[in-house]
Amino acid sequence: MIEIHKNKSLKKFNSFGIEVKAQFFCQVSEKHELLQALEYASANTLKYLILGGGSNLLFSKNFDGLVLKIENKGIKILEETSESILIEVSAGENWHELVCFTLAQNWYGFENLSLIPGNVGASPMQNIGAYGIEVMHLIESVTFYQTQTSNWQTIDKDQCKFGYRESIFKQELKDKAIIWSVNFRLQKKVNLKLDYGDINLILKDKRIQNPDPQDVSNAVIEIRQSKLPDPAKIGNAGSFFKNPVVQKSVFDALKVNYPLAPGYSIDTNYVKVPAGWLIETAGWKGKSFGTYGVHNRQALVLVNYGGASGDQILQLARDIQADVKSKFNIDLQIEVNLI
Secondary structure (H helix, E strand, O other), X not given: OXXXXXXXXXXXXXXXXXXXXXXXXXXXXXXXXXXXXXXXHHHOOOOEEEEOOOOOEEOOOOEEEEEEEEOOOOEXXXXXXXXXXXXXXXXXXXXXXXXXXXXXXXXXXXXXXXXXXXXXXXXXXXXXXXXXEEHHHOEEEEEEXXXXXXXXXXXXXXXXXXXXXEOHHHOOOOOOEEEEEEEEEEEOOOOOOOOOHHHHHXXXXXXXXXXXXXXXXXXXXXXXXXXXOOOOOOEEOOOOEOOOEEEHHHHHHXXXXXXXXXXXXXXXXXXXXXXXXXXXXXXXXXXXXXXXXXXXXXXXXXXXXXXXXXXXXXXXXXXXXXXXXXXXXXXXXEOOEEO
């Protein structure tokens, strides 16, 4: 039988380190425990929240209901050929530990996604990505519990409707699917993605002329550690905003006043503009408001220096959105899930 805790502090379960409490809290590591927890919530007319690594959310208040912490573990080989390997990974596995494990097995594909915080269950939901790689290109299928139909389902990558930091789990299946495991296909042959200049700069600085996947992973880790604060030391959820994709006419108008504004063409009609550049150019980078603020090395990251409330950080985000809109006529979307 699952153990239900009352008035449980969630401070250590969210990377922002916000001090909020769950009315009820339980951890589940088996399918039958998940079903028991959902039955408990239904029997007591409780809303529930699925919690993974807690790295991509912001609590603005106590949670009046049941928080279910997904703790299932396991990595299983489903299929192996001379060129690739298909693995099933439980949602409760830590993402970076998975990356390290696969590299140690000489399975490649995750190296550019090193040091991304959170657990595996969030990877298809967010379609996590970094340094030219999105996880949708490595996912074959996702298994989840469909709460509306009370059935276990598995859908393939095409059915996941992946987009930039988007998936079916954030749209049609939002609050209706509890991701339990993800199947990934990794390669045994090296095919490095070195398009991002920072990676090449690190490799050049270390005089690595023929890098392997571990070299790329080490470079990504070094870059991320130089720009992003460690959540164990400073509360944060990584990038708080998405990089906006705007019409080319909007970008052209931006270039009139800001000739050096960076932009990356998506197609002939749309351009992706770095949110960090917009926020920094608007003057927010490094701004501190006592217990919270904008990180001094990466304007995309909002931080809790200790003791801040979720409401304070959310208001800061709203202020940044309004300022960026007024100065550049560009809407910033929040990437972090708001609770």
